[in-house]
Amino acid sequence: QVQLVESGGGLVQAGGSLRLSCAASGRTFSGYAMGWFRQAPGKEREFVAAISWSGGNTYYADSVKGRFTISRVNTKNTVYLQMNSLKPEDTAVYYCAASRLNRVRAGPDEYDYWGQGTQVTVSS
Numbered sequence: 001q002v003q004l005v006e007s008g009g010g011l012v013q014a015g016g017s018l019r020l021s022c023a024a025s026g027r028t029f030s031g032y033a034m035g036w037f038r039q040a041p042g043k044e045r046e047f048v049a050a051i052s053w054s055g056g057n058t059y060y061a062d063s064v065k066g067r068f069t070i071s072r073v074n075t076k077n078t079v080y081l082q083m084n085s086l087k088p089e090d091t092a093v094y095y096c097a098a099s100r101l102n103r104v105r106a107g108p109d110e111y112d113y114w115g116q117g118t119q120v121t122v123s124s
Contacts, residue, residue, distance in 0.1 A: 001026050002113040004096050009118030012086055016122070020081040022096030022115060033099040034072060034079040035111055038092035038120075047106035048094070049081060059104045064090075086122045093117040 008020040022034070035050035049070040050059045058070055069082040079096055097111035105111075 002029050002032070002098050004098060004113055004115035006094065006096050006115045006118040009094060009120045011121045011123065014086060014088055014122055014124050016086050017082070017084045018086065018120060020083065020094055020096075020118060020120070022079040022081075024077040024079075024098065029077065029098050030074075031100075031102050033102050033104055034070075035097045035099065035105075036070060036079075036081045037095045037097060037108060038090075039095070039117075040092040043092075045095070045108055047108070050104040050106065051079065052104050053102045057104050059106065061106070083120070086120075088122045088124045091120060091122050093119050 003026045005023050012018055031053050033052050036048040037045050038048050039045040047061050051070045051072055055072050067085045072079045095117045096115045098113040099111045
């Protein structure tokens with residue numbers, strides 16, 4: 001079992017930045033791909049970004065490409081999401097997820113473990 005805990009959310013003005021962190025504990029997540037998803041009120045959970053175990057392969061939703069950057073430090077069991085040029089439409093609860101298969105994918109069903117989420121609110 002892998003436990004994931006997100007942090008770094010908060011309230012920010014449009015155009016601002018935030019960095020989310022996702023710390024993994026429990027069973028080693030060696031070899032796992034990691035992803036970030038988000039869910040706004042009344043909407044379905046949507047893919048944001050994913051990264052392979054080595055960090056050499058990343059994938060972004062079109063809506064965040066060029067503004068968000070996913071990275072990881074495996075020695076710290078931590079994945080990050082740097083969010084720049086934030087927009088009000090980025091407001092959502094952000095979740096990190098781990099996939100036992102080292103495949104960078106956008107589908108929630110590809111992921112086996114999920115964190116509890118962290119709220120990001122962008123004011124206009």
